[in-house]
Amino acid sequence: MTLNETISNLDQQEQPFKRHKNENFNGKSHLNTFAEVEILKQVRNRTYSHWSHRNLLSREKMIRAGFFYCNVADRVICLYCNLIAQQWNPDEDDPWELHKSLSAKCFYVIKQTQVNNTTNSANSTTRKLQISDESTLSRFVAARLDLPVSQRLLNRNFKLSIIKRCWEDQLRLKRD
Known part of the structure; x- marks a missing residue:
């Protein structure tokens, strides 16, 4: 050669x-x-x-x-x-x-x-929206209804009341 x-x-x-x-040795990790x-x-x-x-x-x-x-x-x-x-x-x-x-x-x-x-959960808790009353909730929902995702749902014949209710529920439950 x-x-x-x-x-x-x-x-x-x-x-x-x-x-x-x-x-690893015997299929088990040697780091415990x-x-x-x-x-x-x-x-x-x-x-x-x-x-x-x-x-x-x-x-x-x-x-x-x-x-x-x-x-x-x-x-x-x-x-x-x-x-x-x-x-x-x-x-x-x-x-x-x-x-x-x-x-x-x-x-x-x-x-x-x-x-x-x-770290992410600590950051997410500090980013929660403060929704003190129904008028604040209504403002947030109105802003969400202007989002492109809401417009796409409307274009696909989802009812406005359903989309609005979903946003309200998300804001009440998750505050985001």
């Missing part, structure tokens, strides 16, 4: 699937708890010091998604679930969404989702 044939064979072996997951300490965040950040794929995806998105850079092409890994991903397409790939969809049971994904949900 010539040197060129050997290199060609190595190149073919170096091109694994676009995304794959290494299985999640402890994303500050030092680990700093280490993950430092792995991107040679990230030359700025045109592809920002290192910040990759870091937020929990990926460590492997320093090989655009290959990254999550140390919590052993998910390895590469061959990123900036127009189609969202690192966080990919991590969630391919490894929904990853401790990092679960904990970050809980943190995001807590």
